[in-house]
Amino acid sequence: MRDILPADKARRERVLAVIRERYRSHGFDEIETPALEEYSRLHAGIGGDNEKLAYNVLRRGLDAEAIRDAAGDQSALADLGLRYDLTVPLARFYASNRGQLPGVFRSIQIGPVWRAERPQKGRYRQFVQCDIDIIADDSSRAEAELMVASLDAVDALGLEGATVRINDRRALDWMLDSFGFTVDERPGVLITIDKLDKIGPDGVGAELRERGSAAAAVDAFEAFLLRPQTMEYNPFGERQIRKALPDNVPDEIVGHLVGIGEAVAAGRAPTGSATSTGDIPLVFDPFLVRGMGYYTGTIFELAHPSVSYSLGGGGRYDGMIGRFLGQQVPAVGFSLGFERLVDLVTSGADAGERAVVLIHDTDVPVAELVGHKAELMASGARVRLERRTKNVKALLERSAADGYTEFATVSAGAAELELKPLS
Numbered sequence: 001m002r003d004i005l006p007a008d009k010a011r012r013e014r015v016l017a018v019i020r021e022r023y024r025s026h027g028f029d030e031i032e033t034p035a036l037e038e039y040s041r042l043h044a045g046i047g048g049d050n051e052k053l054a055y056n057v058l059r060r061g062l063d064a065e066a067i068r069d070a071a072g073d074q075s076a077l078a079d080l081g082l083r084y085d086l087t088v089p090l091a092r093f094y095a096s097n098r099g100q101l102p103g104v105f106r107s108i109q110i111g112p113v114w115r116a117e118r119p120q121k122g123r124y125r126q127f128v129q130c131d132i133d134i135i136a137d138d139s140s141r142a143e144a145e146l147m148v149a150s151l152d153a154v155d156a157l158g159l160e161g162a163t164v165r166i167n168d169r170r171a172l173d174w175m176l177d178s179f180g181f182t183v184d185e186r187p188g189v190l191i192t193i194d195k196l197d198k199i200g201p202d203g204v205g206a207e208l209r210e211r212g213s214a215a216a217a218v219d220a221f222e223a224f225l226l227r228p229q230t231m232e233y234n235p236f237g238e239r240q241i242r243k244a245l246p247d248n249v250p251d252e253i254v255g256h257l258v259g260i261g262e263a264v265a266a267g268r269a270p271t272g273s274a275t276s277t278g279d280i281p282l283v284f285d286p287f288l289v290r291g292m293g294y295y296t297g298t299i300f301e302l303a304h305p306s307v308s309y310s311l312g313g314g315g316r317y318d319g320m321i322g323r324f325l326g327q328q329v330p331a332v333g334f335s336l337g338f339e340r341l342v343d344l345v346t347s348g349a350d351a352g353e354r355a356v357v358l359i360h361d362t363d364v365p366v367a368e369l370v371g372h373k374a375e376l377m378a379s380g381a382r383v384r385l386e387r388r389t390k391n392v393k394a395l396l397e398r399s400a401a402d403g404y405t406e407f408a409t410v411s412a413g414a415a416e417l418e419l420k421p422l423s
Contacts (some may be wrong), residue, residue: 001126007402011383015345019153019336023108026149028132029106032102033089035082037075040080041092045322046294046320052113058352085129087294087317087333092333094135095324105135106145110338116393119150124339129308131314132383140256144263146334150312151268151281153336158303162311163281166260166300167288169315171245171253175286178246179224180217184298189213194289201225202338234408236282238262238283244286257284260298273396294320298332312336349404356419359388360410372410372417381406396422 004012020030042054056078062070070076083089086109095104096171109131117123132149134142147164157164172193173186192207200205205222207291224246226253234240238258242249290313292300299315314334315347322328356376360369373383384404389395396407400422408417 002124008385010403011345013376014192015157015338015342016128016130018156019110020110020339022150022153022156023132026106026152028106028108030110031090031093032111032250033083033109034113035087035090036080037083037092039081041077042084043075043326044088044323046323047084047088050084050115051342053115053117054084054335055082055116062412064120067291084115085113086111086129086335087133088307088318089131090131090135090333091321091331092324094321094329097394104137105133105134107131108133109133113242117176128338130312130336130338131333133331135331136329137332138318138330140259142330143260144267144330145257146314146332147260147264147282147300148267150334150336153305154302154311154341156342159306159311159341159344162302162304162371163283164264165170165283165285165303166298167285168257168298170297171249171286174250174253175246178248179220180214181221182214185211185213190289193287195226195286203269211288211293214412236280236284241284244284256298290315298319300334302336304344307340309340310337311340311344329412340407354406355398355404356381356383357386357407357422358383358410358417361388361412364410364412367412367413369416372414 015094016045024030039056043051045051047054054093056074057080058141059079062077067077076378077248090107090109094101107246109129111128112126114126118392119125132146134145150165154160172190176186176189177183185303188211189208189330192211193206195202198327201222205218205227208218208221229243234243238254241254241257261280263284264282268281269279288299290301294317295315297316299313301313304311312335314332316330316332318328318330321331354376356368358372358376373385375385381402384399386395386399388409399407407417407422409417412418
């Protein structure tokens, strides 16, 4: 967990403002949920490994004897916990407020989440998530809207050229079934497949055998991974998808993915212009897994050529809301990796913003200082008063680092100020 200094806070807020503006322009409405959720909801078996990282809140009123009696049973010790993502709170929010929401609900949810991560570079115990979700739409339109809006937001931050890696959990399940893996061993097999880019086909095969998977299934999977392939380029579409999967993949799965691509192409094209398959910023990845256990269909990750890691991701989780509502409601979401985006965005102060530092002598009357400040503020400037120090250069450098663009020195009785640029 970190303290955020003023210059960093200002930069974070500028990035958030861009994301909010672009998401709202795509028809999404912002909501807010509490930092705390009931323990039973956070540990309902839908949060994957994140449930193990949850910060739990001790029940009020427990004495030492009650704590000893409840030792080993976390649910008896804790009744609340800090949210570890924004998806579980959204599902509870929708179940609680459904009657006051549109038939198809498009939400923005931005806020901090908490996970008891091991401290290391790039992993924080408190960090901000930026989520958009569409609830009660089971068509490919929902995925397309999320992808177009998220790509638009990233473009607006100056990170053009992003693409979305996409897969479908149903395709993964079908593929594993076709190789001969049983339903019970799928979770473990998926964990191993998720390491493919790190340990390669040989490593995946070796780990699957160590897990005790049937030799015939592992042999079939290895043969598929090592099959001869042509080096031709196929843009996103039916040919790319079918070429990346075993023969006879169900048409329904392929059709759903192709429909998403066509809708994304239309949404990304300038008004009135033609689109083609080559314009679709999607890449089919048959081994994209994503670790959350609640995904039921399409899954995706946001990639950018400047970095090797993803800048966000999400997927369809049609089964989650039903746990709270008692009836199934389709849902799909996209989460931007805000902390990673902030590190990549290099823009400075808001375009056109005036930020002025007034450096004054100690004998300047307070009324004059406040008057000068008010006059500049009336013209739209942001103004800070600073008492003159011996090291004025250091004062100016700090002000520039804080986003100020101009300065002026103020002496007692000065009628006008001479503004000078800080850079």
